Amino acid sequence: MKFCKNILITGGAGFIGSHVVRLFVNKYPEYRIVNLDALTYAGNLANLKDIENAPNYVFVKADICDFDKMCAVMKEYDIDGVIHLAAESHVDRSIKDPFTFARTNVMGTLSLLQAARQHWGGQWSGKRFYHISTDEVYGALELDAPEEPAPYGSCFFTESTPYTPHSPYSASKASSDHFVRAYHDTYGMPTLVTNCSNNYGPYQFPEKLIPLFINNIRHGKPLPVYGKGENVRDWLYVVDHARAIDVIFHNGQVGDTYNIGGFNEWKNIDIVKVLIKTVDKLLGNPVGHSDHLITYVTDRAGHDLRYAIDSSKLHRELGWAPSLQFEEGIELTVRWYLDNQDWLDNITSGEYEKYYEEMYSKS
Ligand code: NAD
Ligand code: TYD
Numbered sequence: 001m002k003f004c005k006n007i008l009i010t011g012g013a014g015f016i017g018s019h020v021v022r023l024f025v026n027k028y029p030e031y032r033i034v035n036l037d038a039l040t041y042a043g044n045l046a047n048l049k050d051i052e053n054a055p056n057y058v059f060v061k062a063d064i065c066d067f068d069k070m071c072a073v074m075k076e077y078d079i080d081g082v083i084h085l086a087a088e089s090h091v092d093r094s095i096k097d098p099f100t101f102a103r104t105n106v107m108g109t110l111s112l113l114q115a116a117r118q119h120w121g122g123q124w125s126g127k128r129f130y131h132i133s134t135d136e137v138y139g140a141l142e143l144d145a146p147e148e149p150a151p152y153g154s155c156f157f158t159e160s161t162p163y164t165p166h167s168p169y170s171a172s173k174a175s176s177d178h179f180v181r182a183y184h185d186t187y188g189m190p191t192l193v194t195n196c197s198n199n200y201g202p203y204q205f206p207e208k209l210i211p212l213f214i215n216n217i218r219h220g221k222p223l224p225v226y227g228k229g230e231n232v233r234d235w236l237y238v239v240d241h242a243r244a245i246d247v248i249f250h251n252g253q254v255g256d257t258y259n260i261g262g263f264n265e266w267k268n269i270d271i272v273k274v275l276i277k278t279v280d281k282l283l284g285n286p287v288g289h290s291d292h293l294i295t296y297v298t299d300r301a302g303h304d305l306r307y308a309i310d311s312s313k314l315h316r317e318l319g320w321a322p323s324l325q326f327e328e329g330i331e332l333t334v335r336w337y338l339d340n341q342d343w344l345d346n347i348t349s350g351e352y353e354k355y356y357e358e359m360y361s362k363s
Pocket of ligand 1: 011012013014015016037042044062063064084086090104108132134135173195196198199
């Protein structure tokens with residue numbers, strides 16, 4: 001079968017990547033979608049059961065740090081476009097093991113850039129290297145006054161906010177963003193970079209706040225809130241992120257950066273209360289049933305106080321806006337995890353259970 005484009009999506013077996021792969025496979029039968037993933041603890045092919053037999057879908061198990069393999073994949077599938085999501089993505093893990101983050105996020109991105117550059121041989125027409133990054137590279141914002149309602153401050157991250165990463169995770173993502181821009185500026189590679197706020201939705205590995213807490217509420221386990229729970233994050237439903245990636249991949253200005261966010265700031269403790277209320281309601285528990293699970297624990301080292309992203313450029317230039325209100329998105333998300341307990345059980349056994357026990361045994 002002849003395809004009009006061959007798109008390499010890295011990290012497609014992870015949380016956001018699986019939504020991007022699904023969207024592209026279903027929406028563009030004329031493209032061949034090559035999902036390349038190392039299947040680390042965070043990668044799970046069960047996330048893509050519904051499209052695994054699609055005629056325009058191929059899975060390749062490989063490590064992006066393996067430069068020879070990246071060159072071979074570029075050649076074998078004659079790749080025209082790269083959407084690069086593969087990464088180590090959890091801040092707490094980066095605090096424990098920064099080397100793995102530098103290896104995958106920095107060296108892996110460089111290996112992919114160089115393989116694409118060699119394959120394209122300076123013929124950039126119709127080519128795209130799109131790197132998915134995070135708002136965490138911009139550092140942390142202040143709260144104007146702790147008791148004010150959202151938005152909690154008058155400052156937001158824009159595309160020109162200077163990079164000030166604080167965690168090993170955000171430092172590694174910042175470094176990879178710089179390499180992508182350097183390939184544009186030095187070699188003329190048609191690159192795009194986007195920096196998105198916190199995502200939530202189905203298929204997120206349950207070490208991140210929302211799926212971890214939904215699972216713990218269901219099982220009556222403590223909810224480890226870092227510090228006082230006053231840190232603020234901007235939350236976006238993952239399918240809306242995938243929609244933004246589609247729009248930017250096709251219509252974004254080459255060499256440019258776009259911020260993606262939900263204009264949806266929440267303090268952690270308020271999110272936790274919404275999760276408790278929603279899980280209790282859906283399980284038929286009385287109001288307040290799980291409130292006692294909230295457990296304040298030692299704060300995360302270097303914990304960024306507030307992230308808030310201004311995505312008005314993306315709205316103005318490319319017409320993208322989030323499609324879901326947070327209340328709808330969170331209810332869909334809670335329902336999905338409650339309905340997919342098997343998916344959670346399969347990944348929360350074994351190695352992950354040991355990691356989790358060790359992580360929280362001191363709290
Ligand atoms: P995830 O941890 O759920 O998935 C990462 C995927 O990358 C996994 O499938 C894993 O197997 C794969 N991977 C890891 N190392 C690899 C390697 N060396 N070679 C090949 N594959 C490898 O992450 P996510 O939350 O889906 O994030 C995806 C991307 O989006 C990341 O680049 C992350 O920095 C970025 N991002 C995430 C968020 C968020 O809220 N989750 C927000 C903004 C940006
Ligand atoms: P997380 O989902 O890890 O995303 P990120 O660190 O990339 O923002 O955490 C979201 C927020 O929730 C962050 O402020 C840390 C906090 N948090 C807790 O309070 N307890 C937890 O167990 C976890 C995982 C996160």
